[in-house]
Amino acid sequence: MNPLRVVITDDEAPARHRLRELLEDCGASVANEVVGEAATGRELIDLLQHVTADLVMLDIRMPDMDGMEAAQHLLASFEHPPKVIFTTAYDIYAVKAFETQALDYLLKPIRLQRLHDALKRVQAVKPVLTDLMQDIVTPARSHIPVSERGRVSLVQVDKILFMRAEQKYVCLKTLEREHLLEESLSRLEQEFSDSFVRVHRNCLVSRAHILSFEREGAMGDGQWLVRLRGLEAALPVSRRQQHVIKQLAA
Numbered sequence: 001m002n003p004l005r006v007v008i009t010d011d012e013a014p015a016r017h018r019l020r021e022l023l024e025d026c027g028a029s030v031a032n033e034v035v036g037e038a039a040t041g042r043e044l045i046d047l048l049q050h051v052t053a054d055l056v057m058l059d060i061r062m063p064d065m066d067g068m069e070a071a072q073h074l075l076a077s078f079e080h081p082p083k084v085i086f087t088t089a090y091d092i093y094a095v096k097a098f099e100t101q102a103l104d105y106l107l108k109p110i111r112l113q114r115l116h117d118a119l120k121r122v123q124a125v126k127p128v129l130t131d132l133m134q135d136i137v138t139p140a141r142s143h144i145p146v147s148e149r150g151r152v153s154l155v156q157v158d159k160i161l162f163m164r165a166e167q168k169y170v171c172l173k174t175l176e177r178e179h180l181l182e183e184s185l186s187r188l189e190q191e192f193s194d195s196f197v198r199v200h201r202n203c204l205v206s207r208a209h210i211l212s213f214e215r216e217g218a219m220g221d222g223q224w225l226v227r228l229r230g231l232e233a234a235l236p237v238s239r240r241q242q243h244v245i246k247q248l249a250a
Contacts, residue, residue: 001031002031003027003031003032003033004030004031004032004033004054004055004119004122005032005033005035005051005052005053005054005055006023006032006033006034006035006053006054006055006056006057007034007035007036007037007038007044007047007048007051007053007055007056007057007082008020008023008034008036008037008038008057009037009038009039009040009041009043009044009056009057009058009059009062009067009070010039010057010059010062010087011039011040011059011061011062011063012059013039015059015087015108016037016039018109018110019057019087019110019115020034020037022110022112022115023115023119025112026112026115026116026119029116029120030116030119030120032055032119035051035052035053036051036053039062040062040063040064040065041062041064041065041066041067041069041070041073042064042065042143042154044056044058044070044074045070045073045074045077045145045152045154048074048078048082049151049152053082054082054083054122055082055083055084055085055119055122056074056082056083056084056085057085057087057106058070058071058084058085058086058087059086059087059088060086060087060088060090061088061089061090064142065142065143065154067086067087069141069142069143071084071086072141073141073143073145073152073154076145077145077147077152078152083122085104085105085106085118085122086104086105086106087105087106087107087108087110088105088106088107088108089107089108089109104118104121104122106118140157140191140192140194140195141157141191142156142157142158143155143156143157144157144160144172144181144183146172146179146180146181148179148180153179155172155174155179157192157195158195158206158208159174159175160172160173160174160196160206161173161174161175161205161206161209161228161229161230161231162203162204162205162206162209162228162231162235163185163188163196163203163204164185164202164203164204165185165202165203166180166202168182169181169182170182170183170184170185170188173231175230175231185202185204188204189204192204195207195208197244197248198241198244199226199235199236199237199238199241199244200235200236200237200238200241201238201240201241203235205226205228205235206228207248209228209229209230209231210226210227210228210229210248211227211228211229212226212227213225213226213227213237213245213248213249214227214234216234223236223237224236224237224242224245225237
């Protein structure tokens with residue numbers, strides 16, 4: 001049997017070193033090979049575009065992007081995502097959720113026998129289900145994965161000025177560029193309702209980037225427009241959505 005190809009993801013270097021040593025100790029009975037390490041969820045996504053892994057040992061608490069969100073991105077971005085075993089020193093409630101849903105985890109400090117048992121079972125562990133992850137992960141994502149020229153890029157949500165539906169795609173507009181995403185605008189609205197507001201049937205704008213609302217025309221009696229910081233052109237506000245002007249001005 002080919003060795004398990006493992007990627008270790010943890011923001012603490014000593015923790016990664018310790019896990020690597022434990023994996024080596026398990027190697028005699030469960031062949032494995034560490035093919036890479038990552039310190040953040042973003043680094044993990046980038047790494048897996050260059051190496052093939054069967055298993056990701058994934059810390060839960062990490063800066064920038066935690067392990068739960070990183071697991072979501074793996075499922076959404078890769079046709080054959082690696083299996084995931086979470087590692088955690090905290091979040092006892094999350095651990096209980098994993099137990100209920102039959103997801104494997106290792107509680108820090110990780111014990112050799114516990115890791116050995118997990119590796120023994122990993123071939124039979126079912127991949128984490130996307131809808132299951134959505135049930136567990138309640139906060140909105142901090143990044144959105146988009147596929148561009150065969151590569152997955154992570155767009156930081158707080159840098160997006162607006163999301164606009166264009167045929168079967170949604171355009172994510174930042175100050176630097178536009179990204180095309182194959183995802184429902186309605187689903188994005190539901191997930192990011194705290195930070196984005198619908199101003200048109202095909203457009204959500206970032207609440208944090210709204211500069212002002214104004215009416216076009218010399219007399220100020222034309223269509224309502226919304227101006228966003230850093231964006232030269234104003235965006236139209238439909239009649240149906242004009243109530244958001246009063247809501248945001250309140």
